[in-house]
Amino acid sequence: MSGDAIRWALRYYWQQQCYAVNRFWNADTFKNILIDEDFDPVRFIDDDVLGYMKTEAAKEEIIEEDSETQGKQDNGKRSKKTKGKSISRLGALGVNRAISLTPYNRTRTFNAKSGGDKDRTSLHFHEYHNTRYQYGFALDPNHLKDKSRIFAVIDGLMSIRKVGGHNNVFCYDFSPESMVFRWTQKNSPHFFYCFEQHSLEVEPIISSDLIEQVEVEDIDGNELWIGGKIAKNLHLKDAHIFLGREQAVADLKRVIARDLDLTEFQPSS
Amino acid sequence: MSLIALYVEVPFATFRQSHAREYGKTYPVPPPSTVYGMLLSLVGETDAYKHCGVQLAIAMLSQPRKSKVLRKLHRFKVKDYSDSRNTILEYQEILTDIKFMVWVASGEERVQPTLAERVEQALMHPTSVQRFGCLYLGESNDLVNVVKLVSDDYRGESRRWLIRDDEGLITLPYWVDHVGSRGTRWLRYRLQEISTQSPPESSWTTISVPFCKHL
Numbered sequence: 001m002s003g004d005a006i007r008w009a010l011r012y013y014w015q016q017q018c019y020a021v022n023r024f025w026n027a028d029t030f031k032n033i034l035i036d037e038d039f040d041p042v043r044f045i046d047d048d049v050l051g052y053m054k055t056e057a058a059k060e061e062i063i064e065e066d067s068e069t070q071g072k073q074d075n076g077k078r079s080k081k082t083k084g085k086s087i088s089r090l091g092a093l094g095v096n097r098a099i100s101l102t103p104y105n106r107t108r109t110f111n112a113k114s115g116g117d118k119d120r121t122s123l124h125f126h127e128y129h130n131t132r133y134q135y136g137f138a139l140d141p142n143h144l145k146d147k148s149r150i151f152a153v154i155d156g157l158m159s160i161r162k163v164g165g166h167n168n169v170f171c172y173d174f175s176p177e178s179m180v181f182r183w184t185q186k187n188s189p190h191f192f193y194c195f196e197q198h199s200l201e202v203e204p205i206i207s208s209d210l211i212e213q214v215e216v217e218d219i220d221g222n223e224l225w226i227g228g229k230i231a232k233n234l235h236l237k238d239a240h241i242f243l244g245r246e247q248a249v250a251d252l253k254r255v256i257a258r259d260l261d262l263t264e265f266q267p268s269s
Numbered sequence: 270m271s272l273i274a275l276y277v278e279v280p281f282a283t284f285r286q287s288h289a290r291e292y293g294k295t296y297p298v299p300p301p302s303t304v305y306g307m308l309l310s311l312v313g314e315t316d317a318y319k320h321c322g323v324q325l326a327i328a329m330l331s332q333p334r335k336s337k338v339l340r341k342l343h344r345f346k347v348k349d350y351s352d353s354r355n356t357i358l359e360y361q362e363i364l365t366d367i368k369f370m371v372w373v374a375s376g377e378e379r380v381q382p383t384l385a386e387r388v389e390q391a392l393m394h395p396t397s398v399q400r401f402g403c404l405y406l407g408e409s410n411d412l413v414n415v416v417k418l419v420s421d422d423y424r425g426e427s428r429r430w431l432i433r434d435d436e437g438l439i440t441l442p443y444w445v446d447h448v449g450s451r452g453t454r455w456l457r458y459r460l461q462e463i464s465t466q467s468p469p470e471s472s473w474t475t476i477s478v479p480f481c482k483h484l
Contacts (some may be wrong), residue, residue: 002340003410034350051409055345094403094412095279097363136280138412185395187311187404192414227479263402 001132003095005164009174010095013156019045022052040146041089046144049153051091092143094151098135098163101204103142103195132177132204136192145262151253158189158249178204178228179245181252182219183259190219195230214239225252271375271385276324276330277307278425279367287442287453290383291342293361295335298431298460300409300441301325301474303407304371311416311484312387313400320384321477322377326468333364367406370423373466376473392418421466429480430472434459444478452478 001138015021022044024033041048107130113122137157141150163174182189190213197204214236221238227248231241240256242248256262284296284303304325309317342359346352375383382390391398404413431439437459446452456474463469 002338004340008422031351032354037350052479088404090409092402094405095410096412097410136412136414143401187395188413188416190415226383 001098001135003097003135003137004094006098006135006137006160007033007050007093009160010093010153010156011050012162013159014152016222017152017155019152021046021054021243039087039089045146045149045152046138047089049091049093049139049149051089053086053088055086064166090143092140096192098133099193100129100131100133101195102131102200104129104131106139130200132197133174133194133205134193134195136189138189141260148262150260151262152255154249155254158245166220176228178230179226180206180210180230181225181248182223183252183255184220184223185227204230206234206236211236225249271383272372273385273389273457274370274421274423275417275418276370276389276415276419277368277406277413279406281363281415282367282411283361283363284407287445287450291357291359293340293359295362295364296441297335297364297439298329298441299327299332299367299369299406301327301431301456302441302445303445305443305476307404307406307413307416308371308373308384308388310400310402312369312384312391313398314338314387318478319380320375320378322375322379322474322475323413324374324377324473324475326372326374326472326474327431327464328348328468328472329368329431330370330424330426330428331366331368332429333367336363337361338363342444358480370419370428370438374473383452389418392416425466427462427464429460429462430469430475431458432461432469432471433457433474434461434471443474443476454478 009096011023011061012025015024020043022035022039023046024035025031026033037054037068038045039047039052039054040168041052104127106127108125108127111124111126113124124234139150139153144150157192158179160174178195182191192212193251194210195204196207210219214221214224221236222240224236224239225242225248226234226236226239227242227245231243231248234241240248240251242251282299283293284299285293304322304327305323306317309315309320313322314320318353337360339358340355340361344355344357349355353388373385373388375385378384387398391400404416405411406413431441433456435457437457439458439460440455442453442455444452445456
């Protein structure tokens with residue numbers, strides 16, 4: 001599952017929560033509508049968090065005359081070459097691909113189209129994968145025009161729904177069953193894809209690699225917030241461990257608000 | 270001579286080939302230009318010319334596997350942003366499990382502090398460096414998982430060195446001209462397993478362009 005699919009779902013969540021988004025999804029016509037072609041990271045949360053790129057082709061391009069003809073107004077034109085331009089903003093949020101915890105075991109269903117005219121697609125197979133996914137993300141809150149949007153990112157990731165899949169089978173839940181946050185000054189997270197599941201019959205666990213990194217203090221346990229089913233019976237030195245996902249997020253938000261000097265969690269207008 | 274060694278780990282990345290069009294073909298290893306770009310991002314430098322003259326040596330610690338995915342590509346064929354003709358489906362190659370070491374030698378640089386010094390500073394004292402955004406290698410969805418300072422003998426496993434070779438089968442850019450491609454510069458390489466901890470002489474690539482204003 002691509003990071004773009006997750007980013008799309010995040011933007012759609014913001015739209016449904018009435019944040020101002022620049023790329024508005026019309027669910028009736030199945031089209032994205034761009035509200036402001038010039039983009040505005042102050043006004044729109046998606047322009048700020050996810051970034052954008054506006055490109056403009058050259059409007060006029062005349063390539064002619066060599067140096068001998070230059071200056072002769074009647075015979076030669078002055079070289080007039082306008083360049084295209086692009087305005088871009090690197091988003092504050094990066095999202096990696098979601099990958100399955102267990103390998104695909106070739107499960108398929110056999111289907112028949114009901115009603116209407118029968119054609120060569122009347123009988124068909126569907127491949128499906130009964131699994132969990134894990135993915136990583138990183139956010140630089142100092143790059144946000146409005147730092148309080150970090151809470152909208154966390155809320156969005158906790159409530160994310162429509163990620164990838166068929167248009168009409170968006171019914172599975174992509175919000176995390178378990179999560180690991182690291183609130184740090186370091187340049188790289190060191191713990192991406194830290195969930196392991198050795199078969200469908202057993203529950204996922206935290207990778208031994210992450211546990212070792214905390215034990216040898218390469219990762220400061222105090223920087224970790226772990227929530228959800230994965231936290232059951234988990235002991236990790238100094239880490240903030242919560243069985244409840246909401247408890248973990250609330251505690252993390254409290255620390256973020258303190259460190260970024262944010263006084264409230266309310267979304268900006 | 271200012272010399273540092275880094276260990277870099279990236280779960281997924283695509284290093285788009287310079288001549289690829291719709292089909293997103295990837296180089297098999299991170300090109301020197303891409304690694305240079307990541308180092309500039311790490312230290313918060315937006316002037317790509319600033320550290321011309323720096324030398325990089327790369328040794329692969331993993332053998333990244335290549336997969337092919339179908340992705341939606343946006344283009345602007347018509348002015349209406351929502352028009353379906355502005356979106357097409359194309360294949361893209363991605364690499365999985367990229368682990369490598371990169372040595373940064375700043376002996377030929379003319380600026381102070383050098384890139385090696387700035388990288389060292391950024392990794393040892395992250396709060397002292399003004400930078401923005403997440404750290405990527407390749408496209409801006411290919412997040413770096415680990416970048417850290419290491420010693421030459423870090424992980425004594427076999428290393429496949431990126432060796433300069435005029436007859437090598439891997440052509441990689443060491444400088445990319447993002448406005449047109451006239452200024453893009455390539456070198457040919459081969460990957461060779463050599464049992465040495467320090468970079469062989471032929472593994473060094475100098476990041477430089479003829480019009481570099483800092484040289």
